[in-house]
Amino acid sequence: MGASPTKLLIGRDRECDIALAHETVSGRHAELTFLPAGKLLLTDCKSRNGTFRLLPGGSEQRIHQQLVSPMDRVRLGEVTLTVREILEAARLKYPRMPEPPAPVQEGPPPVQGRHLERCDCGAVKTIGAPCPECGR
The missing domain is CATH 2.60.200.20 (Tumour Suppressor Smad4)
Structure with missing residues (x-):
């Protein structure tokens, strides 16, 4: 490689x-x-x-x-x-391996103090809110 x-x-x-x-x-x-x-x-x-x-x-x-x-x-x-x-x-x-790029943030910034969970698609979302990645 x-x-x-x-x-x-x-x-x-x-x-x-x-x-x-x-x-x-x-x-x-x-x-x-x-x-x-x-x-x-x-x-x-x-x-x-x-x-x-x-x-x-x-x-x-x-x-x-x-x-x-x-x-x-x-x-x-x-x-x-x-x-x-x-x-x-x-x-x-691989010392010259670049850092993975920072995720592109879409939508409003994360809200501090809210409880978060991982959606089935793998994205992190606020509990009870639709997922920003898949909409579920």
Whole structure:
């Protein structure tokens, strides 16, 4: 892969961009893709033990393909880490890798003090309000 990858392959295989030496991690476990507007797409590569996003309260959501943020905690097999840690590891391997662009903010600025939740589409929204990404 070049100095500025658009996708990071994560897995146990030494050829992966981010190698995780744990027996519950598949050789080619998951892929993190840099999308326009600063979005990150995490895709499970048909791993044996699955890829999950850890939710507040201790529950988990299985990921087949989902938008994630650097603050999200994910589990690949039995290895738990934040998306930010994956990005930091990638920057050690690819020092010239640019920061993902900041998300383009559309609509009014976020309101401080309101309770937020993650929509099924992966966007963050105010509880009870329609999602700014998908409208649900």
